[in-house]
Amino acid sequence: MPQILVAAPDFSHGHNTIVTLLAEVGAHVEVAAEATEAEREKGTAKGGDFEDYVYAMLDYMARDFEDTVEFVGDNSGPLGKVGGVLIHINPRDTGNKQRRIIVEAKKTRVTMTGKNSFLKELDEAKENRVAHYAIGAVHESKAPSSCGCFRRFDGEKIVCSVLEDDHPLALEMAYKIARSELVASSLREEVKLDLSQLKAKIGEIERQLDTVKTLKTNLKGAVTNIGKADAGLKEMEASIREIAGEILLMIKTGDRS
Numbered sequence: 001m002p003q004i005l006v007a008a009p010d011f012s013h014g015h016n017t018i019v020t021l022l023a024e025v026g027a028h029v030e031v032a033a034e035a036t037e038a039e040r041e042k043g044t045a046k047g048g049d050f051e052d053y054v055y056a057m058l059d060y061m062a063r064d065f066e067d068t069v070e071f072v073g074d075n076s077g078p079l080g081k082v083g084g085v086l087i088h089i090n091p092r093d094t095g096n097k098q099r100r101i102i103v104e105a106k107k108t109r110v111t112m113t114g115k116n117s118f119l120k121e122l123d124e125a126k127e128n129r130v131a132h133y134a135i136g137a138v139h140e141s142k143a144p145s146s147c148g149c150f151r152r153f154d155g156e157k158i159v160c161s162v163l164e165d166d167h168p169l170a171l172e173m174a175y176k177i178a179r180s181e182l183v184a185s186s187l188r189e190e191v192k193l194d195l196s197q198l199k200a201k202i203g204e205i206e207r208q209l210d211t212v213k214t215l216k217t218n219l220k221g222a223v224t225n226i227g228k229a230d231a232g233l234k235e236m237e238a239s240i241r242e243i244a245g246e247i248l249l250m251i252k253t254g255d256r257s
Contacts, residue, residue, distance in 0.1 A: 050105055051073060054085060054103060054162065055071050055084070058087060058103060058175060061172055070086045077129060083125030085104075086101070087103065089182060095186055100129065100130065100132055100133075101134070101178050103136075106137070107142060121136075133156040133181065135159075139161075149170045149210050149212070150209045163216075
């Protein structure tokens with residue numbers, strides 16, 4: 001933000017000097033506010049606001065497990081700044097082994113194939129942040145249709161569609177599943193995990209999240225239609241009252257005649 005530099009006031013010229021000074025201060029403040037807004041818009045264009053949202057949601061979700069959530073998107077690693085939010089799983093749950101989840105938040109369109117595949121970017125994020133699992137959190141408006149709300153990929157990767165609301169369910173499931181897999185793998189000798197059953201459970205979550213998305217869409221449409229119907233009812237009520245008023249006027253006029 002630009003610094004606001006204002007000289008010490010000189011009261012020797014009285015009231016006019018104070019007015020001029022206040023006007024100068026106001027001008028500086030306005031310039032500073034415009035600069036701040038411009039920077040905010042740049043951040044929004046790059047997905048900065050969405051990345052902050054994803055970080056805040058994950059930090060909230062991690063409290064129950066006492067995991068540590070760290071924003072690392074501004075820090076460069078060996079492969080640059082890929083990988084924005086790093087989750088350190090509580091070593092109490094992993095037999096004191098370090099296990100990390102890296103989350104890459106995107107508010108731009110992503111592709112799942114080719115040299116610019118988002119899956120390759122997630123692999124790079126894992127390498128860049130020395131993580132064991134990667135989650136691609138894509139804004140709902142930009143999420144690839146091939147992933148639906150939630151999809152797990154080989155190589156410890158999940159891509160999920162994130163709706164900016166009070167509790168993004170797909171993001172929560174991605175975090176909890178990634179965490180569970182890492183905890184289980186770190187305690188492999190102590191925990192016998194039925195991989196086929198795990199895959200079936202994850203598949204059920206994927207299907208139900210898609211159903212939730214459909215229901216939310218339908219509900220939103222229903223709310224919109226209810227609003228339209230309510231507005232239509234109000235118009236009809238007003239029209240009925242207007243007609244009733246006309247009838248009363250006709251009767252009144254008729255009485256006079």
